[in-house]
Amino acid sequence: MSRRNDMHERPVGRLAQTGLAFFFAFYFLALSALAPARAAQIQEVTSDSGVTAWLVEDYSVPIIAIRFILEGGTTQDPQGKEGLVNLMSGLFDEGAGDLDADAFQLALDDAGAEMGFSAGVDGMSGSMRMLAEKRDDAFALLKLAVTSPRFDQAPIDRIRAQIVAGIVASSRDPERAAEIAFSQALYGDHPYARRREGTAETLATVTADDLRTAHRRMFARERLHVGVVGAIDAETLKKHLDELFGSLPEKAELTPVPYIRPRLGQEVRIDYPLPQTSIQLAYPGVERKDPRFFAAYLMNHVLGGGTFTSRLFNEVREKRGLAYGIGSDLSNRRHSSALVMGTGTNSERAQETLSVIRDVVKRMAEEGPTEAELESAKRYLVGSYAINNLNSSGAIANTLVQLQVEELGIDYIDRRAGLINAVTRDEAAEAAKLLLSADPAVLILGPGSKNGD
Amino acid sequence: MIFSQFARRRIAGLAAGFVMLVVPAAAQGLGDISTFTLDNGLEVVVIPDRRAPVVTHMVWYKVGSADEVRGKSGIAHFLEHLMFKGTARHKAGEFSARIAEIGGNENAFTSYDYTAYFQQVAPEALPMVMDFESDRMRGLILTDEVVAPERDVILEERRSRIENSPGALLSEEIDATLYQNSPYGVPVIGWMHEIAKLDRNDAVTFYDRYYAPNNAVLVVAGDVDAAEVRALADTTYGKVERGPALPPRIRAQEPEQNTARTVTMTDPRVSVPSLQKSWVVPSYENAAKGEAEALDLLAEILGGGIRSRLYQELVVKSGIAASSGAYYRGRSLDDGAFGVYGSPRGEAKLEDIEKAVNAEIGKIASDGVTADELERARNRFLRSLVFARDSQSGMARIYGSTLTTGGDIAEIDAWPDRIKAVTAEQVKAAAARYLDSRRSVTGYLLPDGEDRT
Numbered sequence: 001m002s003r004r005n006d007m008h009e010r011p012v013g014r015l016a017q018t019g020l021a022f023f024f025a026f027y028f029l030a031l032s033a034l035a036p037a038r039a040a041q042i043q044e045v046t047s048d049s050g051v052t053a054w055l056v057e058d059y060s061v062p063i064i065a066i067r068f069i070l071e072g073g074t075t076q077d078p079q080g081k082e083g084l085v086n087l088m089s090g091l092f093d094e095g096a097g098d099l100d101a102d103a104f105q106l107a108l109d110d111a112g113a114e115m116g117f118s119a120g121v122d123g124m125s126g127s128m129r130m131l132a133e134k135r136d137d138a139f140a141l142l143k144l145a146v147t148s149p150r151f152d153q154a155p156i157d158r159i160r161a162q163i164v165a166g167i168v169a170s171s172r173d174p175e176r177a178a179e180i181a182f183s184q185a186l187y188g189d190h191p192y193a194r195r196r197e198g199t200a201e202t203l204a205t206v207t208a209d210d211l212r213t214a215h216r217r218m219f220a221r222e223r224l225h226v227g228v229v230g231a232i233d234a235e236t237l238k239k240h241l242d243e244l245f246g247s248l249p250e251k252a253e254l255t256p257v258p259y260i261r262p263r264l265g266q267e268v269r270i271d272y273p274l275p276q277t278s279i280q281l282a283y284p285g286v287e288r289k290d291p292r293f294f295a296a297y298l299m300n301h302v303l304g305g306g307t308f309t310s311r312l313f314n315e316v317r318e319k320r321g322l323a324y325g326i327g328s329d330l331s332n333r334r335h336s337s338a339l340v341m342g343t344g345t346n347s348e349r350a351q352e353t354l355s356v357i358r359d360v361v362k363r364m365a366e367e368g369p370t371e372a373e374l375e376s377a378k379r380y381l382v383g384s385y386a387i388n389n390l391n392s393s394g395a396i397a398n399t400l401v402q403l404q405v406e407e408l409g410i411d412y413i414d415r416r417a418g419l420i421n422a423v424t425r426d427e428a429a430e431a432a433k434l435l436l437s438a439d440p441a442v443l444i445l446g447p448g449s450k451n452g453d
Numbered sequence: 454m455i456f457s458q459f460a461r462r463r464i465a466g467l468a469a470g471f472v473m474l475v476v477p478a479a480a481q482g483l484g485d486i487s488t489f490t491l492d493n494g495l496e497v498v499v500i501p502d503r504r505a506p507v508v509t510h511m512v513w514y515k516v517g518s519a520d521e522v523r524g525k526s527g528i529a530h531f532l533e534h535l536m537f538k539g540t541a542r543h544k545a546g547e548f549s550a551r552i553a554e555i556g557g558n559e560n561a562f563t564s565y566d567y568t569a570y571f572q573q574v575a576p577e578a579l580p581m582v583m584d585f586e587s588d589r590m591r592g593l594i595l596t597d598e599v600v601a602p603e604r605d606v607i608l609e610e611r612r613s614r615i616e617n618s619p620g621a622l623l624s625e626e627i628d629a630t631l632y633q634n635s636p637y638g639v640p641v642i643g644w645m646h647e648i649a650k651l652d653r654n655d656a657v658t659f660y661d662r663y664y665a666p667n668n669a670v671l672v673v674a675g676d677v678d679a680a681e682v683r684a685l686a687d688t689t690y691g692k693v694e695r696g697p698a699l700p701p702r703i704r705a706q707e708p709e710q711n712t713a714r715t716v717t718m719t720d721p722r723v724s725v726p727s728l729q730k731s732w733v734v735p736s737y738e739n740a741a742k743g744e745a746e747a748l749d750l751l752a753e754i755l756g757g758g759i760r761s762r763l764y765q766e767l768v769v770k771s772g773i774a775a776s777s778g779a780y781y782r783g784r785s786l787d788d789g790a791f792g793v794y795g796s797p798r799g800e801a802k803l804e805d806i807e808k809a810v811n812a813e814i815g816k817i818a819s820d821g822v823t824a825d826e827l828e829r830a831r832n833r834f835l836r837s838l839v840f841a842r843d844s845q846s847g848m849a850r851i852y853g854s855t856l857t858t859g860g861d862i863a864e865i866d867a868w869p870d871r872i873k874a875v876t877a878e879q880v881k882a883a884a885a886r887y888l889d890s891r892r893s894v895t896g897y898l899l900p901d902g903e904d905r906t
Contacts, residue, residue: 058504060503060504061842063839063843105759129840131836158768162768162775162798165725165775166775169775172722173722175617274617275617276609307549307552307559307560308549308559309553319602320605321602321609322605322609324606324609325613344612345609346609375554379556380554381556383554383555383557384557384558386507386575387507387557387574388558390507391507391846392844
């Protein structure tokens, strides 16, 4: 009977992202439909000093979950110091205020709280899960971590060494190499092409002062989004919001990040003697605020979403047994969007798999989804919200933050089903033509995959 | 590290097969857990959680890969895939389509001792789900036309999970070395050459023998009450005929082990070496009173996170390791496993890690643990019980996995008290008795062309 030790996850453990995961580092795909759930009576709470949070009060279990995002993320890494923001995310429980690493971690354990920070490409997120009865102690420690991390040299050196060990450990991993090659091909010299965790060389240049400077520039109230769920009322939360974030500066000093369209119409082939060939395709995406977003979202669901029902699933896996995992997703980052597909297939049948995928895509681009497929997709996406987004306090808190990041409005929950149901078959077919007629970027990793084949 | 479960599609956050979090039956704010048995022998557990309009419905069969006939490895998992291929009443894919069009989630997974099928839906859909799931309990129809492509799918699944990963390949062979007689030495997904030969007849034989109400547990968690579930179960599962009585699940047991074994793998994809050391130890089902609980606390104190001895000594103080930890796999019918792992950083060698890990184990075996360490570890376990109540599907999994591995609800209820009762002397005794190098298996994962020093 062992416990899951999620709270002890180290940043070094997150380096090995493969497959589609890297597209979703922070801006996870479009939110699913919100159902009018009893659990989601969202209150907007603004503290005396002007810090705003969205709160879902719930006393069923005596715990409180808080999650927040400070916009910026690894795109804010200074040139030549790539990996700084990721390194910072590993240092928040390594000493803050008057407490050194040891004292801080013991105090956190005594407070019965689990704290985590993680660096995404577009933002730094933090979270804490606490027992309601130990709320004051837990919030006090979170405040220290957020406002006065120590960045002591010994923990910096240790966490940096762990991250470097992770970089070295994946340096001969062909999947990681392919991921790096594909993002460089797609994003060129844009920050999205850089390695989120940096390299041994860039990390070696990061000093405690660099970390303090980056912390001061990123940790500000202006681009902060907070979600809270659990056994706490609005008045009590206000006090804790002031305590946590009230002393942060008003304005962030972020380096502007340009918008980028991924470079499509290219093939990246990496020859490696693997038992399975990995195939990824990137097509144009659609912006979250584009009026055509939901048409594209529904179309993608028919194409490669869901669990066991999409066209790609049926053609590639169910009928032909070519792959175990196959799917497509809309990727919406703050400064770029794409529609991405991925699968892993028997190397000897990789060409067959790729041509099946391209046939499915071509037919979707030409004809769009059927009326029946569109109706099924609507029912799924309207109905699935509560299940996918409200199944735990942490999940709800996460949703509250994402709604704010994407500026969807506090009434979005009530509007969403209407937005989905309003999409016509013609609009979905139009979206298919818009996204899927393009010549995609293709990544093929496997035996005999050489550029120029 | 622990790789014992295979799902039709990867399920985020539900990875470890033996993980068990246990909670008091009547925690604050949520309804009481109740249980009853239908006339045909189906055990039913209802876990009310009315926070959101979502129900988790799971059927757990008391059969897993350890129940397979020798030479037919993988049939339990293959059948799990084939359970989606339709019945006389419903054609293949119909159940999945119905789930999808109401926005539900579904999946299935196989482990050594159990196979489970689950859906998450709105409460209104529960009658439909129970109708479909009870229909395929005895009504599955398999043809060669659906069996052949699905076998290709699981061969791809094996390539993607195992052959693609040197670490996964090594783990399989460590288990095959660790267990000298127990079927836990055979991978859940099956050996490649045996999967390739599985056919329709194998699947039907396995299905007919093991899939019946008197060999299953139904767990329903969420926005329902016991009376509703009882009424629905009577009209769905209640109509399924009881199967033949199955003999007790008596498998080949481990003989006395007398050797220290090593398993070494080199691979060009590896650049940083790592080791894991494993022992056969009792499980919650066959341990003497208090011993499994002591092993759980030993794993926590020795290597359960950043405050553990391994992490503090190897990663923080001496700085020789990039990672190090320990785990206990104790939720199984037969003997479980205890493991430690680590990998070097900087100039340190793998043998330095091995020496240091052994030294930490030796210190506990000879000097025991402190009262403070024990208290903190216990508190972390007890705290996790409160957090566990926050996850509806997590709760369902606790009950399902316990009841299909020889445990009962009384055991779940009593677990917190049994954890509280563990003494420092028992933890020391568990280390001294079980973590003996002379009967261990050490696995080394090395870069091509390197040895352990």
